[in-house]
Amino acid sequence: MSEDRLSIKKEKENEKTASGEIKVAERCPECGSTNIIRSYDRGELTCMDCGLVIDEKIIDQGPEWRAFTPEEKEKRGRVGPPISTTSVEGVSPTVIQWPGRDATGHKLSPQKAFEVSRWRRWQIRSRIQTSQDRNIQQAANHLERIAFRLNLPQNVKEEALKIYRAAVKAGLVRGRSIESVMAASIYAACRILKVPRTLDEIADYTKAGRKDVARCYRLLLRHVKLNIPIADPVDFVPRIVSALGLSGVLQRKALEIIQQARKAGLTAGKDPAGLAAAAIYIASLQTGERKTQKEIARAAQVTEVTVRNRYKELIRKLKIPITS
Structure with missing residues (x-):
């Protein structure tokens, strides 16, 4: 019986899928029954007719939680980066930090700091391929800074970036300050979602000033389809x-x-x-x-x-x- 169990294990090892999962044996090698139960509590694969333990020490590679809808699965899952539209699509948010100290906290030598700086430049270039991606990434940085100072919620940030993407697509950013167009997008998002923030408040956290931000906001109203409610x-x-x-x-x-x-x-x-x-x-x-x-x-x-x-x-x- 031990030889049969060993041969089944070898056979199952050959039945691994491309994702690394093992296909469950369809029939018991002892009695030919298909009444086979997988018990994750005991880590065993058992024939319920003859009692043969077909496999043991099975590892449950699934999550420890249960989900009954796709929404619950997405909410409870903890693998991968957070789902957010405030980062450039297809671009990893992980970057090599500015060179200064190593992982142990010791200061880098000038030569090592130069090497790390070069790695960082190449990583950024490999992460963001097009000029449009670089533009949106820079705008997202302005967005995070202004939103932090104004304590804006996540839905406003996502709406603002969506508006900015539309502005880029409409060619409104060319020849204008990225920061000003982003600030105007934030103001438009606040108006749409009825988050009470004035144009002056938002412009205070830009270098361009109120006049430039107001001009960009008027451009958004003319060239981007926005449903702006009357401010109350x-x-x-x-x-x-x-x-x-x-x-x-x-x-x-x-x-x-x-x-x-x-x-x-x-x-x-x-x-x-x-x-x-x-x-x-x-x-x-x-x-x-x-x-x-x-x-x-x-x-x-x-x-x-x-x-x-x-x-x-x-x-x-x-x-x-x-x-x-």
Whole structure:
């Protein structure tokens, strides 16, 4: 019997597939039965009719978790890089770091540092083949930096990179700053997903400045099919209130003021962040949680002049009584 088991093992070794998996024997070599059970608990392949252990010490190479849908399988799997659209398609995110120290922390000699630097250049060239790939990789670096500073969620980053890819395809990046087009793409993504960030906030983290970013944003609107919803001042209120540490009562009051302004037709064509800031300022006066126009303007990333102008307009046209 031991010889039969050994011959079966050899036969099965010859039945390995291209992926390295072993095909299960269809019949028992002892009785010819096909009633064969594989037990991963014991690591055995056993004939249930005659009791012959056909194979033993079988290794379960599958995952330890169970999944019943493709979504669960993708979510629970831990092999391979994270699935993300914020990296260049087909490009590995692993790179050789700038030469300085070895794996043990010791400083590299000048000659060794030069060699590592050369390896790094060649690796980057082999990873990113085309100029378009290099362009998108550089844009992705700007995206990660700006998104980190603004604490933007993953869905905004993915949408921004999708918009930037469309801009590259439309030829909008040629002759323009990659950083500016990326910043404009981030602003468009925030507008689409209703994440309250102003153009000024995003432009503050670029070298190009607001004017250049605004110009690129207008180009995106003209040449890329974007479904940009109208910015709502309501979306800005919670973030400003939270930044100032104000109460929920004040927040509800500010939202009521914005609703009144909308019914009166005062929101059209107005900066939503400035309108939200003015409503919060009025609510702070009414509830006694007083904040200066300067403090609110800073939290809303708008100017004091904007807050003051919107404040005067709201109290005049809505006839809001303000006690000094």
